Amino acid sequence: MKRILVVIAMLVAASLVLSACGGGAAANRLEAIKEAGVIKVGTSADYPPFESVDASGNKVGFDIELMAEIAERLGVKLEWVDMPFDSLIAAVQEGKIDASISAFNYTEERDQMIDFTDAYYNSEDAFTVAENFAGTIANPEDVAAYKVGVQNGTTQDTWLTENLVANGTLPEENLFRYDRVDQAMLDLQNGRIEVLMSDHVPAQALAKQLGGLKIVYHGVLGANGPMNIVIPDGDAELQQAINEIIKQLQDEGFIEGLAVKYFAE
Amino acid sequence: MSSFFSYIVQGTAITIGVTLVALPFGLVLGLLMALVHTYGGKILNRSAAAYSLLLRGVPPIVLLFILYFILSGRVVNLSPFWAGSLSLGIVSSAYQMEILRGALLAVGGGQMTAARAIGMSRLQSIRHIVLPQALRLAIPPWSNEASIVLKDSSLVYALGVPEILRRAQQLSATTQQPFLAYGTAALIYFVLVFATNRALDYLSERTKLPTHP
Numbered sequence: 001m002k003r004i005l006v007v008i009a010m011l012v013a014a015s016l017v018l019s020a021c022g023g024g025a026a027a028n029r030l031e032a033i034k035e036a037g038v039i040k041v042g043t044s045a046d047y048p049p050f051e052s053v054d055a056s057g058n059k060v061g062f063d064i065e066l067m068a069e070i071a072e073r074l075g076v077k078l079e080w081v082d083m084p085f086d087s088l089i090a091a092v093q094e095g096k097i098d099a100s101i102s103a104f105n106y107t108e109e110r111d112q113m114i115d116f117t118d119a120y121y122n123s124e125d126a127f128t129v130a131e132n133f134a135g136t137i138a139n140p141e142d143v144a145a146y147k148v149g150v151q152n153g154t155t156q157d158t159w160l161t162e163n164l165v166a167n168g169t170l171p172e173e174n175l176f177r178y179d180r181v182d183q184a185m186l187d188l189q190n191g192r193i194e195v196l197m198s199d200h201v202p203a204q205a206l207a208k209q210l211g212g213l214k215i216v217y218h219g220v221l222g223a224n225g226p227m228n229i230v231i232p233d234g235d236a237e238l239q240q241a242i243n244e245i246i247k248q249l250q251d252e253g254f255i256e257g258l259a260v261k262y263f264a265e
Numbered sequence: 266m267s268s269f270f271s272y273i274v275q276g277t278a279i280t281i282g283v284t285l286v287a288l289p290f291g292l293v294l295g296l297l298m299a300l301v302h303t304y305g306g307k308i309l310n311r312s313a314a315a316y317s318l319l320l321r322g323v324p325p326i327v328l329l330f331i332l333y334f335i336l337s338g339r340v341v342n343l344s345p346f347w348a349g350s351l352s353l354g355i356v357s358s359a360y361q362m363e364i365l366r367g368a369l370l371a372v373g374g375g376q377m378t379a380a381r382a383i384g385m386s387r388l389q390s391i392r393h394i395v396l397p398q399a400l401r402l403a404i405p406p407w408s409n410e411a412s413i414v415l416k417d418s419s420l421v422y423a424l425g426v427p428e429i430l431r432r433a434q435q436l437s438a439t440t441q442q443p444f445l446a447y448g449t450a451a452l453i454y455f456v457l458v459f460a461t462n463r464a465l466d467y468l469s470e471r472t473k474l475p476t477h478p
Contacts, residue, residue, distance in 0.1 A: 042425070045435050045438075046434055046435050046437075046438035046439075047438065048438060048439055052435065052438055052439045053272075053435045053436070053439055054439065055268040055269045055272060055436070055439075055440075056268050056272065057272045057275070057432075081425050082425055082427060082431070082435075083423070083424070083425040084422060084423055084431075086423075087423050087424065087425065090330070090334050091334070091425070093334075094334045094335070094338070095338070096333075096334065096338070153441070
């Protein structure tokens with residue numbers, strides 16, 4: 001019996017030593033990713049338009065396309081790991097994945113366990129009107145006095161329905177639901193609606209493109225706010241590398257382009 | 266629309282795979298523990314009882330997380346599929362142990378005494394007299410456990426294994442048609458459970474002893 005215990009103890013000790021050296025050559029996670037030539041990124045592909053799967057099972061969405069570009073610029077292949085949203089932080093914390101992009105908002109509680117990159121997108125709501133709009137919108141609730149357009153099924157649609165239509169300040173027949181924001185923008189230009197509620201970034205892009213429109217209010221009502229990529233705690237090199245790429249993509253207008261593609265069309 | 270169904274159906278192979286690992290693994294472990302509990306000495310008996318009590322008291326998802334997020338990578342290296350399947354097998358072993366223990370007790374002590382009286386060793390008596398009867402008795406309650414494990418296999422999606430239910434969830438989010446997506450998943454589970462139970466009923470019928478009507 002004693003001999004068996006000694007053997008077990010030695011095996012345990014050996015496995016601990018082995019697992020301790022297992023980590024090996026790479027100095028940090030960024031090095032390890034570059035050495036392996038692949039970055040493992042977790043997402044919860046059930047949150048369109050940020051991340052979802054199409055009918056053939058391919059991942060699509062704003063976050064998906066953005067991360068593909070980031071991996072490209074890191075010079076590595078991208079390997080997706082799909083998990084329920086609840087499991088993602090645990091997976092990053094335990095280093096099962098190198099990063100996670102899933103429309104994460106910064107919170108202090110999360111920051112204690114993992115690290116965030118800089119925000120890659122600030123999801124805000126905006127009210128767009130025609131340049132000759134005569135009314136005033138001091139508070140978001142003031143839009144109830146006008147004919148309001150919104151994209152069907154978006155967080156803005158939910159906000160208007162729950163906050164203005166439900167209590168009767170905005171009559172149902174004055175809320176116009178569109179399939180695409182660019183169509184709604186055209187109706188705004190033509191005067192069929194007076195105010196359009198949409199995502200801020202694509203609203204800016206479309207208003208500039210179409211002309212004769214201005215944004216009178218922007219802020220977080222139904223929107224997600226700033227969104228960040230999640231990486232394991234203390235991986236400063238990886239954080240810095242991704243932050244630099246995010247900065248480039250913002251400067252080049254790449255992210256604005258994605259926002260128009262996914263939040264307005 | 267057809268690719269919609271085929272995407273969910275593709276998860277079936279994973280669901281069956283997880284079940285085919287978890288159930289036999291749980292059976293071997295459960296049988297061992299049942300024998301230890303029934304015929305072992307005081308210490309073995311107590312440890313087997315504690316094993317069953319502990320595992321039946323812990324939610325399967327917690328064991329999944331422990332095995333994958335905490336132990337895997339430090340002690341052993343397991344893929345999400347194996348970590349998930351083995352955790353479910355370990356949980357199931359505690360339930361299968363109780364099923365088999367019940368069957369062993371149902372055979373009764375008289376059979377053992379009689380076997381020993383004609384000169385069989387303890388091991389021989391278990392192997393040739395008690396177990397063949399007990400395993401037959403265990404089939405009906407075991408088919409219950411089989412369908413539970415089949416449906417619990419959906420828990421592995423917490424580790425990112427894309428089985429039937431996870432795929433249904435994704436398509437529900439994409440298409441905004443939850444009834445269609447979850448309905449498809451429900452149909453697949455029903456067919457699998459139905460087939461499993463019919464197969465086990467058949468096995469039970471075929472192996473029935475004339476002495477146990």
